[in-house]
Amino acid sequence: MATYEVPPWAADGERPPLAVRPLHLALAAFVATVPPFSPLFASLAAAPQYAAVEASFLFAFLVAAVLASIAVIVRALQARPRPWRRSRVTAVCVVAYLVGLGVFEALVFAGQPMPALALAAGIVAGAALPVLAAEWARAVEGPMASSLALCAFVAVLACFGSWMLALLPVEGVALAYGICALVGAAPVAVTARAGAPAVPVRRARQAVERLLSVTWLPLLGIAVFAFMVTVIAHSAFGVARASLVGGMLAALVVFAACFLWGKRPLLPWCYRVLVPVMAAVFVVLGSFPAGTFPKDASVVALYVFYIVLALIGCALLLAVVRARELPPNATVGLGVAVATAAALAGFVLSEVLAVTDDFGPWATVLTGAFVSVLLVFLGKTAWAELVSVPEDGAAPEEGAGAGERAGATxxxxxxxxxxxxxxxxxxxxxxxxxxxxxxxxxxxxxxxxxxxxxxxxxxxxxxxxxxxxxxxxxxxxxxxxxxxxxxxxxxxxxxxxx
CATH class of the missing domain: 1.10.10.10 (Winged helix-like DNA-binding domain superfamily/Winged helix DNA-binding domain)
Structure with missing residues (x-):
């Protein structure tokens, strides 16, 4: 019997997985300004004092973000957390985040370097990041298909916008960066007033284990992506940053997976088909001789691979927030902690310890290691499904209900x-x-x-x-x-x- 291949949203009888709202545009502005992952942030490098204060600001920002994420997770997993005013705390964090980024922008145009003040600005902005990220997750949470489509939309908008704004003079870039930061942070102060009720946690350890059992592979992908974009900055054919071109291509790939080829459930299909295909494209292109077009394209393919992983991971976190198994602060805090800790490790290796001037050769090694982990995971999952005993009720018996057909799943x-x-x-x-x-x-x-x-x-x-x-x-x-x-x-x- 023939079966019809339908998009996941059509199989649900629902609207397509993405309905663009003004809030989504603000989210793209927020993503485009988060240091050190923001290409627009790196476009400030032409400012007079950027080189003198950038390292101090980023180091403090990442350390503060990691510590604040841990504090947010611990507090969210308390059995009886003390009550607090979410709207008030969120408003304070919005102000702190904007003040930190604003002070840094002022410092890069100052008459003399002030690394100590840059360090303080980094601490203030980094400490506010986990709360802002959690509020954004609450505001745009959704099922896996719609979350993945949303992440792709935000990625393509943030990458394309950053590419266009980077063409401006450095003063224009600074002005655009400040406006995007304001547009991206301000809405969460409003959405926090109508948030979902708190999720009670009875056993913190079991709760974390459940979260890691669902998210460990995407979190690993996010960590690898954060590490690589911190230590490597490539150009795509001499016209733009490879991360920008890779981000737009990765978003197009994810859109196709959501609207055309995605099977249900979508997440296992991404692991078994989409991610291995992206890795295979990078390996094939990277095998060509140096100086050829495929070899240059392999750099873009590398970023496509990592950004697809990051998009899947972010979408999964939004889906977990929607599931209400754990407090949103704990779920998002874990993602922010993993991403910023990996970025901090890359920053320390490249800027502080100066282990090597070129991390490019290590990109293939790290990619190979991740793909090896993925293959082991897929093999273990396939074997478990092969030898497992079917659960009671895994398939309806004959005559059990509507939609039944002999010989079909x-x-x-x-x-x-x-x-x-x-x-x-x-x-x-x-x-x-x-x-x-x-x-x-x-x-x-x-x-x-x-x-x-x-x-x-x-x-x-x-x-x-x-x-x-x-x-x-x-x-x-x-x-x-x-x-x-x-x-x-x-x-x-x-x-x-x-």
Missing amino acids: PEAVAAEDLWTESTVQDALEARCAALAARFDLSPREAEILVFLARGFSPAYIAKELVLSVSTVRTHVRNIYRKLGIGKREELIHLVDGA
Whole structure:
């Protein structure tokens, strides 16, 4: 039987995964100004005192960001944290971040170098970064598909905007940088007033273990990306920074994955297809002789590879924030801590210790090491799926519900039925919504009920919603208890009769 390959958003019967809002434009401005990852920040190098104060500012910024991230994580994971006014704390952090960046901009045009003041400005701005990042994550959180599309949109806008603004004289770059910093930081002071309620944490250790079990590979990718962009600055064919060109190409690749080729669940597909393909492109291009076009293009391919990893990691963090398994501050704080710690390591090696003048040859070594870890992970995952015993309810039995076809997987069956018979999908969701209202299911339980009614297993639901399998099983048990049933067949009959 033929099956239809449909985009993930069409299979859900929802709108496309990205609906651009003004808030997203402000997020792109924020991303374009975060040192040391901002290409626009590096464009201030032509300023008179940049070389004298840049190292002090960046070192203090990264150290403060790492320590502040750790403090945010520890506080978020406390069983009974002391109450605090989010709006007030966020407003203070916005002011601190803008003051720190503003002082640095003033110092690069000062009459004489003032590294001590640059050090203080870096501490103030870096300490505010984790709170701003957490508030941005709260403001734009969403499912994996929409989060990945959003990250790609922000990346292409930030890279293209930075490329255009970098063509201005250094005074114009400084003015544009200050405006982008203000536009990117100010909105979170408003969004913090209407945030989601706090997520209680009973066992901090188990909570961190659940988070790492879902995010360790993307976090590793973010760390490698942060390290490499700190120690290596390449030009793409002599026309622009390789990071800018690579960022735009990576965004286009991710857009294609979200809208055209992405399978569900999207995250495992990215690991198994998208990331290995990007690594293979870099390896093939890098094997050509020096001085040839493919060899030069391999530098851009390297940045594409790392930025795709970073986009997947950022999207996953947004999806985890939406899942509400952990406090958003803990989730985002972990991501910021990993990224800034890796950037700090690269900064210390290249600027402080001056281990080598050219880290270029190490790029291939680091990429090979990461790909090796990825291959081991994929092999272990494939073997686990091969030898694992199918879970109860992993596939609907014959006659168990709508959308069933002999010889086809539940995922393929659901995709075909939802693509060809949208009215059936609407009816199924309506019946599930009626049951959820009648039996007082929580919003998350109502969402999982729809997946169960379609015949999906807890493992699949966990991958799709970016939850741990144990959390999904807990929700399933609660659903069965509230509905007064004990088996999948009873659930299907209950949904059919709703």
